[in-house]
Amino acid sequence: MSYWNVVSAVAWRTLKNALTNPQILLPTMMFPLFFFTAFAGGLSQVSQVPGFDFPPGYTAFQFVFVLLQSAAFGGVFTGFGVARDFEGGFAKRLMLAAPRRSGIVAGYALAAFVRWVLVAVMLTVIAFAVGMNVGGGAVDLVGLFTLAALVNLCGFFWAGGIAMRFRTIQAAPLMQMPVFLILFFAPVYVPLELLDGWIEGVASVNPVTYLLETGRGFVAGDAPHIAGAFAIAIGLGLFFWVWAFRGLRNAEAAGA
Numbered sequence: 001m002s003y004w005n006v007v008s009a010v011a012w013r014t015l016k017n018a019l020t021n022p023q024i025l026l027p028t029m030m031f032p033l034f035f036f037t038a039f040a041g042g043l044s045q046v047s048q049v050p051g052f053d054f055p056p057g058y059t060a061f062q063f064v065f066v067l068l069q070s071a072a073f074g075g076v077f078t079g080f081g082v083a084r085d086f087e088g089g090f091a092k093r094l095m096l097a098a099p100r101r102s103g104i105v106a107g108y109a110l111a112a113f114v115r116w117v118l119v120a121v122m123l124t125v126i127a128f129a130v131g132m133n134v135g136g137g138a139v140d141l142v143g144l145f146t147l148a149a150l151v152n153l154c155g156f157f158w159a160g161g162i163a164m165r166f167r168t169i170q171a172a173p174l175m176q177m178p179v180f181l182i183l184f185f186a187p188v189y190v191p192l193e194l195l196d197g198w199i200e201g202v203a204s205v206n207p208v209t210y211l212l213e214t215g216r217g218f219v220a221g222d223a224p225h226i227a228g229a230f231a232i233a234i235g236l237g238l239f240f241w242v243w244a245f246r247g248l249r250n251a252e253a254a255g256a
Contacts, residue, residue: 003103010094010107011114014081018115028077028115032070032123036062040130043189051194056133056220063127064144064215065188068208070123071148072155072179074116079159079175082108086167086251095252105160105244112156113149120148135221143226144218147211150233155179157240164247167254186212207232 018024040062047058054061085091095101134141159175166174186208187195195203203209210229217223 003100006094006098006100006103007107007110010104011110013090014078014108014111015114017081018078018111019118024077024081028074028119029122031073032066032119033126035069036066036123036127039066039189040127046189049190049194052190054191054216054220056135059127059130059132060134060219061216063123063132064219065183065186065212067120067123067144067148068151068211068215069183070119071116071152072183073176074119075112075152075155075157076159076175076179078108078112078115078156079163080169080172081111082160082163083167083169083171083175086163087169091167091251101248101252102245105248108160109153109156113152116149116152120145134219136218136223137221140218140221140223143223144215147215147218147229147233150230150237151211154233154236154240157237157244161240161243161247164244164251167251182206182208207236 018028040059043062044058046052047054047061082091085094091104094104098104136144158179162171162175165171185199185202186206187203192200192203192209192213210225210232214223214226214229217226
């Protein structure tokens with residue numbers, strides 16, 4: 001199999017499994033929608049807190065978080081699929097048939113991205129349908145979704161690296177929990193300026209905080225530290241890309 005045949009075969013199989021299996025499809029679609037409804041709807045009165053200043057409103061404020069969250073977990077959930085493929089023996093057969101095994105990682109990454117795009121489209125349509133306001137223009141929205149796409153790749157490369165090291169779905173909590181924690185130790189419900197105590201200190205050094213503030217700035221039409229946010233996202237992406245490919249080498253060495 002050529003490199004691109006491997007990429008397309010892995011991506012197609014992964015997407016087919018994700019989109020035709022209700023046990024995989026429903027959580028993928030409902031998870032971000034649940035959080036968007038719970039946060040943007042159930043917590044909308046938070047926008048009345050003194051000092052809360054986000055002109056587009058609380059729906060847009062939470063939309064950015066849920067979009068980035070869906071991107072990260074779209075990558076993590078694809079990592080679950082990698083682990084299942086190793087458990088079921090498919091990955092071992094694929095590695096024997098693929099002369100350039102890097103195409104395996106690229107194929108899974110492509111599937112993770114396409115899978116997230118479907119969720120992002122659904123989430124965006126619903127957000128506009130319920131009246132989300134956007135102060136930024138088309139270029140700002142491109143910046144927001146590009147940033148989210150980078151987060152998606154970071155999420156997959158992290159989870160894929162874990163999956164290829166452990167090669168069992170029992171490693172799912174290790175893929176998921178660090179991502180969950182780093183997301184929720186960011187300013188999820190209110191801006192950073194309104195946080196207090198230890199959570200303010202943690203959020204201040206959390207790289208996700210910079211991604212969130214920039215994403216929300218894109219929606220408001222006044223994005224702060226754009227260069228820094230993209231540098232963080234690209235830097236993390238490259239770091240976890242190396243992490244994932246070292247995981248592949250680990251699986252090769254184990255004869256998986």
